[in-house]
Amino acid sequence: MEVFTLYDLISQNLIHRANHVALEKSNDSLTYGELDNQCTRIASFLYNLGLKKGERVGIYMAKSFEEIVAMYSASRIGGIYVNINNRWKVRQLKYAIKDCGIRILFTDSYRISEIHRSGILDDLECVILVGEYYNHPKVIMYSDIDHNYNIPKVRVIGTDIASLIYTSGSTGEPKGIMLSHFNIIQGARIVSSYLNNTETDRILGLLPFSFDYGFNQITTMFYCGGTLVLQPVPFPADIVNTVNNKQITGIAGVPSIWISLTKYLADTNIRLKSLRYITNSGGSIPIPVLRQMAKKFKGVDINLMYGLTEAFRSTYLPPKDFDKKMGSIGGPIPDVDIFVVDQENGLCGPGQTGELIHRGNLICQGYWGNNISTSKKIKSCPHLEHIIGKEKVLYSGDIVRIDEDGYLWFVSRKDHMIKSCGYRISPSEIENVVHESGLVLNTFAFGVPDIEKGQSIHVAVNLIHHEPSNIDKVMNYCMEQLPSYMVPHKIHALEDSFPLNSNGKYDKDGIMRLCGIDKCTTVKVSL
Amino acid sequence: MKNSIMKLTQDKLENYIMTSCNLGSIIITLDTSLFESGLLDSIQLLGLVEFIESETGNEIANTDIIFENLDSIRKILEFTSKN
Numbered sequence: 001m002e003v004f005t006l007y008d009l010i011s012q013n014l015i016h017r018a019n020h021v022a023l024e025k026s027n028d029s030l031t032y033g034e035l036d037n038q039c040t041r042i043a044s045f046l047y048n049l050g051l052k053k054g055e056r057v058g059i060y061m062a063k064s065f066e067e068i069v070a071m072y073s074a075s076r077i078g079g080i081y082v083n084i085n086n087r088w089k090v091r092q093l094k095y096a097i098k099d100c101g102i103r104i105l106f107t108d109s110y111r112i113s114e115i116h117r118s119g120i121l122d123d124l125e126c127v128i129l130v131g132e133y134y135n136h137p138k139v140i141m142y143s144d145i146d147h148n149y150n151i152p153k154v155r156v157i158g159t160d161i162a163s164l165i166y167t168s169g170s171t172g173e174p175k176g177i178m179l180s181h182f183n184i185i186q187g188a189r190i191v192s193s194y195l196n197n198t199e200t201d202r203i204l205g206l207l208p209f210s211f212d213y214g215f216n217q218i219t220t221m222f223y224c225g226g227t228l229v230l231q232p233v234p235f236p237a238d239i240v241n242t243v244n245n246k247q248i249t250g251i252a253g254v255p256s257i258w259i260s261l262t263k264y265l266a267d268t269n270i271r272l273k274s275l276r277y278i279t280n281s282g283g284s285i286p287i288p289v290l291r292q293m294a295k296k297f298k299g300v301d302i303n304l305m306y307g308l309t310e311a312f313r314s315t316y317l318p319p320k321d322f323d324k325k326m327g328s329i330g331g332p333i334p335d336v337d338i339f340v341v342d343q344e345n346g347l348c349g350p351g352q353t354g355e356l357i358h359r360g361n362l363i364c365q366g367y368w369g370n371n372i373s374t375s376k377k378i379k380s381c382p383h384l385e386h387i388i389g390k391e392k393v394l395y396s397g398d399i400v401r402i403d404e405d406g407y408l409w410f411v412s413r414k415d416h417m418i419k420s421c422g423y424r425i426s427p428s429e430i431e432n433v434v435h436e437s438g439l440v441l442n443t444f445a446f447g448v449p450d451i452e453k454g455q456s457i458h459v460a461v462n463l464i465h466h467e468p469s470n471i472d473k474v475m476n477y478c479m480e481q482l483p484s485y486m487v488p489h490k491i492h493a494l495e496d497s498f499p500l501n502s503n504g505k506y507d508k509d510g511i512m513r514l515c516g517i518d519k520c521t522t523v524k525v526s527l
Numbered sequence: 528m529k530n531s532i533m534k535l536t537q538d539k540l541e542n543y544i545m546t547s548c549n550l551g552s553i554i555i556t557l558d559t560s561l562f563e564s565g566l567l568d569s570i571q572l573l574g575l576v577e578f579i580e581s582e583t584g585n586e587i588a589n590t591d592i593i594f595e596n597l598d599s600i601r602k603i604l605e606f607t608s609k610n
Binding site for chain 2: 061062063086087089090108110111113114117118208232233234235236237238241256260263264267268421476479480484485
């Protein structure tokens with residue numbers, strides 16, 4: 001059976017694998033047949049609730065089977081699911097709900113009281129709640145939804161938008177990246193081709209499903225009929241136990257996970273015998289950790305990958321090249337073209353440095369309701385016209401170097417976006433919150449190299465009143481308003497006004513110097 | 528964890544989780560899942576472990592940093608009282 005839409009990923013497995021386990025967690029599992037039943041039940045309910053094709057459905061909850069069912073059910077009847085990072089605070093949740101016009105939200109009993117108290121319920125038509133009963137006229141219990149609805153017949157094609165993923169934008173507020181069914185299916189097809197996934201694979205669902213890389217663990221497994229084992233808690237000891245108890249064959253992780261897991265394996269000398277491969281994305285792993293990984297994951301294929309949510313995945317370093325090109329982001333993944341372009345001198349060759357440009361079917365459909373930002377990011381490239389004409393490509397904003405053998409190496413970001421703990425973070429989003437505290441005159445957020453986090457978040461401020469306790473107050477305000485991965489690691493109170501560059505903008509290097517930070521500062525990682 | 532001489536109290540633990548982890552108006556009971564729920568993440572885990580270690584005066588072995596010992600206030604109190 002051909003796979004065109006997200007729902008086809010499940011239904012194609014009903015022919016030969018209806019009794020094969022699709023999803024598993026510590027003491028529960030769902031076969032493809034059972035998963036299909038659940039999705040039919042919820043999709044029918046959403047349809048009868050009046051969900052129209054193209055309408056957005058929010059999901060804001062803990063990692064669970066229900067979270068996956070909600071995503072597939074909404075997209076089955078042409079809805080667009082918006083899986084909102086469950087670490088986000090009310091502030092960001094409100095923004096996403098308003099930005100894309102969500103009226104139906106799936107959530108759980110951990111979060112419903114906060115949603116109620118913050119007034120978010122007023123903006124919604126209904127909330128579908130997983131967990132314990134909550135008394136409110138707009139709340140419908142997930143467990144009360146029955147099978148007494150008609151199976152909807154809604155035509156959905158690959159071009160339709162399936163999902164919005166909110167990520168930090170360089171201009172401040174998060175942007176909703178639009179992914180079509182075709183984008184997502186191609187992501188599963190391409191990744192499973194180079195990871196050689198089959199129905200015998202049992203992948204660990206460790207990363208959040210609101211993250212494109214995390215969601216791809218589901219689609220890849222459904223694409224080849226394998227099993228996804230949910231791992232809600234990222235503690236190294238628990239990961240190791242799950243891998244060995246559940247015979248896990250593949251893990252996708254981000255640098256912070258590999259750092260802590262490698263250290264744990266070194267301390268305990270435990271081996272992960274069932275593991276066939278691991279993949280990294282969301283930032284580069286420090287070289288000393290990579291060296292240690294080669295020993296602690298002996299016999300396991302290590303795939304180092306690079307991508308950004310706007311095009312999901314661009315490059316990878318195949319395991320066979322791991323030893324000789326440790327730290328490189330490799331070359332293009334199958335069915336994708338990668339060009340390196342210097343704005344002035346055109347297409348780059350070996351030894352040269354330029355911006356990474358992505359071409360292919362993984363490029364997203366743009367930013368929700370934001371044509372201006374879309375046309376800046378996805379456009380034709382004059383330097384490539386002689387090869388691909390005016391076809392639109394994705395400008396990554398990442399500067400890379402091509403080595404003598406054609407392998408790519410990440411150099412830096414073109415903009416000031418901070419990359420911390422696998423997240424791309426907008427400095428202005430942090431600066432806005434710091435300003436809102438009402439305690440500062442000027443603020444400037446920037447990233448400082450950090451081996452474990454990639455970058456740590458620093459903020460320079462001019463306080464209105466120079467009292468040391470105000471720094472704590474600003475920090476507390478940030479903790480209230482921002483998800484933990486966006487909270488500044490250090491706030492520097494400067495008495496001097498911020499230095500400016502020749503364009504009249506804040507001079508990052510000058511501000512860092514005033515904060516006493518050397519540009520090359522790194523924090524040592526202990527192994 | 529060995530030779531615990533100081534005791535981690537429920538009040539102190541609840542206070543730490545509500546203030547340092549900034550859970551806003553989220554209601555936390557003795558059995559509310561802290562990590563499986565996604566309310567706390569691995570960044571906050573490090574702070575929580577440090578807090579427990581400073582309160583009890585004992586280091587927590589990395590093999591003890593598991594869901595079963597740390598996922599709720601009750602689990603943490605039971606774990607620290609056993610050691």
